[in-house]
Amino acid sequence: MQIANIKDLNLPSKKEEEFLKIDFASLFDFDFKAHKVLSFDLDLNSVNDTEDYESKLFSIANSFDNNKKVLTIKENLQEPLVIVNNLKVDSTVFTNNLLIEIKSGIKASIIEVFVSNSKDASLFANRTIKLEKDASLEYAKIQDINLSNSLVFCCKSVQDDKSNLEISNFELADGFVVNSFENKINSVEVNYELNGLNKLRNSANCSTLVKTTHNNQSSRSNINYKNSLLDSSRAVVKIKSIVTQKGLYSKAFQNCNSILLSDDAVIFAQPFLEIFIDELEASHGTTTGTLNKDQLLYLQSRGISKEQSYEILLEAFENSIKDNIKDEKIKQFIEEYKKENYV
Numbered sequence: 377m378q379i380a381n382i383k384d385l386n387l388p389s390k391k392e393e394e395f396l397k398i399d400f401a402s403l404f405d406f407d408f409k410a411h412k413v414l415s416f417d418l419d420l421n422s423v424n425d426t427e428d429y430e431s432k433l434f435s436i437a438n439s440f441d442n443n444k445k446v447l448t449i450k451e452n453l454q455e456p457l458v459i460v461n462n463l464k465v466d467s468t469v470f471t472n473n474l475l476i477e478i479k480s481g482i483k484a485s486i487i488e489v490f491v492s493n494s495k496d497a498s499l500f501a502n503r504t505i506k507l508e509k510d511a512s513l514e515y516a517k518i519q520d521i522n523l524s525n526s527l528v529f530c531c532k533s534v535q536d537d538k539s540n541l542e543i544s545n546f547e548l549a550d551g552f553v554v555n556s557f558e559n560k561i562n563s564v565e566v567n568y569e570l571n572g573l574n575k576l577r578n579s580a581n582c583s584t585l586v587k588t589t590h591n592n593q594s595s596r597s598n599i600n601y602k603n604s605l606l607d608s609s610r611a612v613v614k615i616k617s618i619v620t621q622k623g624l625y626s627k628a629f630q631n632c633n634s635i636l637l638s639d640d641a642v643i644f645a646q647p648f649l650e651i652f653i654d655e656l657e658a659s660h661g662t663t664t665g666t667l668n669k670d671q672l673l674y675l676q677s678r679g680i681s682k683e684q685s686y687e688i689l690l691e692a693f694e695n696s697i698k699d700n701i702k703d704e705k706i707k708q709f710i711e712e713y714k715k716e717n718y719v
Contacts, residue, residue, distance in 0.1 A: 377411065379469070380404040385439050388432045397612045397644045398583045403498060403526050403552060407467075413441050414461055414470040414499060420445040425473055427504055427532065430587065431556045434530045437471040437500035444473035444502065449484045456485035456516075456706050460718050463492035463499055463525060470499040476515075480508040480536075485703045490519045490527055492551075493719040498526035505531065507539035514703045516544040520715045523550040523578065533559040535566045544701055545572040545584070546710065553582040559597070561588065561623075566595040573602050573697040576609035576641075583612035590623030590656075597627070602697050603634035604690065605641035613643075618650040619658065630660035635667060635693055667693075 380387065387404060388395045422443045429435070449457075463470060478484055490499065499521075507513060521527055533541055547553060559568050574582050588597045603611045617628040630647040647660035667689045675685035701707045 377408045377469070378405055379436065382439055385435065386432055387436070394431070394585060398554060406496065408469045408498070409467040411440055411469050411471070412465065414463070414472040416445055416459060416472065416474065418447065418459070420447055422446070423475070425502070429530070429532060430558055431530060431585070433528055433554065433556045434502050434532070436528065437473055437502045437530070440469070440471045440500070441473065444475050444504070446475045446477065448477040448479070449482055450479045452482055453484040456487045456703065456709065459486065459488045461488070461490045461499065461501065462719060463494045463497040463521065466495045466497060468494070468497050470497065471501070472499070473502040475504045475506065478507045478511040478513050481510045483512045485514045485706055487516045487518070487706060487709055489718055490517070490521060490529070491715055491718045492521040492525045494522065495524050500528045501530070503529070503531040504534065505541065506534045507536060507541055509536040510538050511536070512540040514542045514544070514701065514706060516546070516701065516706050516710065518546045518548065518710070518713060519553055520549040521551040521553070526552040528554045530556040531558070533557070533568065535559070535561060535563055535568065537563045538565045539563070540567045542569040542702065543571070544697065544706070545570065547572070547574045547576065547582045550578045550580040555584040557584070557586045559588045560591060561595045561597070562591045564592050564594055568595070568597045569700070570599045571697050571700045572600070573604070573694055574611045574613070575604045575694060576611060577606045578609065579607065580609040582610070584614070586615045588617045588628070590617070590619040590626040590628060592622055593624045593626070595623065595626050598629045599631070600697070600700070601632045602694060603632070603643055603645070604637065604694055605634065605643060606637040608638070608640040610642040611644070614646045614648070615660070616648045616650065617658070619653060619656055621652050624653060624655045626656045628656065628658040632662040634664045635690070636664065637666070
């Protein structure tokens with residue numbers, strides 16, 4: 377079974393502007409032995425997925441299974457809810473689809489982990505996050521799949537007035553990964569934050585596509601990505617923020633910083649602002665470089681070895697994303713995370 381042969385499925389192509397620099401051929405042409413719906417370790421109801429998505433990537437999971445599970449949170453959570461997605465079967469394409477609803481005035485934290493101990497498996501995971509008025513959610517995603525595996529993760533956010541959504545995305549493994557985040561902000565005084573760390577090694581290949589549209593007053597979006605790339609790893613980060621004529625007094629910020637730790641590592645970073653009004657605050661920027669040689673020499677002059685100096689500076693760069701997490705229990709989970717606990 378090849379995804380490229382699925383009838384009437386309009387697959388993305390690297391020739392399209394949105395997917396430029398992303399080569400799906402090895403994933404779409406691979407001959408999988410079977411399809412399975414990856415279940416959740418929660419007793420959840422199902423609904424038919426009638427969402428309207430801008431990115432083609434959402435349609436892939438829905439072409440296999442158009443049902444999505446519904447996780448509704450009606451009470452404040454004292455501890456983060458942990459969801460584990462584990463790929464255990466070789467040569468299988470998995471799908472799962474989850475709607476997360478946070479009711480009005482509720483505060484919650486969710487951690488979702490994607491791991492594998494299989495070969496040549498792929499997961500297409502669709503997530504819809506809906507926040508009612510005054511709701512707040514911290515959502516952290518950890519990706520830690522094997523080299524021969526793939527993950528296509530698509531997340532659509534829908535926020536009501538004065539809601540707060542903070543997403544932290546950690547890419548830690550060697551597989552082929554594509555992330556799509558979209559948020560069309562149609563309510564007032566919405567806060568949307570997306571912080572990501574691509575810590576890639578070996579031949580890891582990770583692409584992240586972010587599109588945020590400000591369609592109402594006094595909303596704020598802040599997209600911040602760090603890339604730490606070693607060996608022949610490769611990252612694509614494309615961030616697009618649109619502020620329409622209805623988005624008065626909005627704030628739209630983008631930032632992408634990359635450190636290349638080898639000659640073969642590759643980064644393609646593209647921040648993009650599309651603005652139709654003057655009454656707003658907006659900024660975007662991207663930097664690419666290596667670890668600061670002067671800082672390395674300074675640490676070594678204080679008696680710290682070259683290897684330790686290297687690790688100190690790299691850890692400081694990567695930890696800036698962890699430091700943005702407000703829930704201390706999520707931060708502790710990230711710091712103590714070990715893959716072997718979940719496979």
